[in-house]
Amino acid sequence: MALQKTDKIWHNGKLIRWEDATLHVMAHVIHYGSSVFEGVRCYAPPSGPAIFRADDHVQRLLDSAKVYRMDVAFTKQELVAAMVELVRSNGIWPCYLRPIVLRGYGDAGVTPTNCPVEVYIANYPWGKYLTQDDSGVDVCISSWTRIAPNTLPALAKAGANYMNSQLIRMEATTNGYAEGIALDVNGYVSEGSGENVFVVRNGVLQTAPLGNSVLPGITRDSVLKLARELEIPTVEAGIPREMLYIADEAFFTGTAAEITPIRSVDRISVANGDVGPVTGSGQWAVGSGQWAVGSGQWAVGSPEYSSIGLIIRPAPLTTDH
Ligand SMILES: Cc1ncc(COP(=O)(O)O)c(C=O)c1O
Secondary structure, eight states: OOOOOSSEEEEETTEEEEEEEEEEOOOOOHHHOOOOOOOOEEHHHHHHHTTHHHHHHHHHHHHHHHHHHOSSOOHHHHHHHHHHHHHHHTOOOOOEEEEEEESSOOSSSOOOOTTTEEEEEEEEEOOSOSSSSSOEEEEEEEESSOOOOSOTTTTOBBBTHHHHHHHHHHHHHHTTOOOOEOOOOOOOBBESOOOOOEEETTTTEEEGGGGGGGOHHHHHHHHHHHHHHHOOOEEEOOHHHHHHHHHHHEEEEEETTTEEEEEEEETSSTSSSSSOTTTTSTTTTTTEEEEEEESSSSSOOOOOOOOSSSSOOOOSSSOOO
């Protein structure tokens, strides 16, 4: 989906014109991939725009920056407030938000410390990712291995990690698949190019642990929390590749992909290829503002979203939650 321009972008504490949010070609980030970023969705329930788990996304951004010794001049609260200000100012929701912290213009060498740390936030309309229909996607195991521990840190959502993601994704789409799933350096299932992976087998919901080179997905975390509340057994343990072939159900989670059923892996159908009862029950209904079941830490607003009684909603568009 082509990028749709908006009026403003937030830059280091100020709203600037979209056209003015430019970088010099000699900025450090352009040569060495020195950025960390987030992808966040703002939904549009009747109660008004609501940024999904805004604090948690900003916390992950700050964690990513810390790993790379980037000193961010803004607090978590200030960055959450900045997202809110931007959404309001551009007047666009639902939307996707893209906060990014990067090393700017200053020094040409690898050492980043003489380059200013800059923060930008953009928001823009963005629809569904991976597929437009609900019947799921056909995926492959990538021939590319996910970044190994102690190479590029997988817990940080760094721009550089996405060179690996691009290889996975281009290979998959070139070969006619919607997405690729990478194995980790030991051959266990890691993640998709931009999603975490879940399988269901004999009623147990399983996903790769953080040690298998996965991003600590906010959606992954939400699904695990919800599953526990729904008393669905969950396991975070290494998933052998062939488990994807014999699983009863499989699905991706991610801000972009939300909950996307996986219909087949390497042309082997997952069960009979239909969306399974756990994946498709509606209890993870992430789209259109219906998000997630649970008891309350993110629960705000009225109960009209509840399909099965308990709903965690995205945080409302306010800074004081
Ligand atoms: C590599 C990768 N894994 C997993 C995810 C899912 O994370 P989240 O649910 O926080 O969007 C993403 C998306 O940001 C991703 O890029």
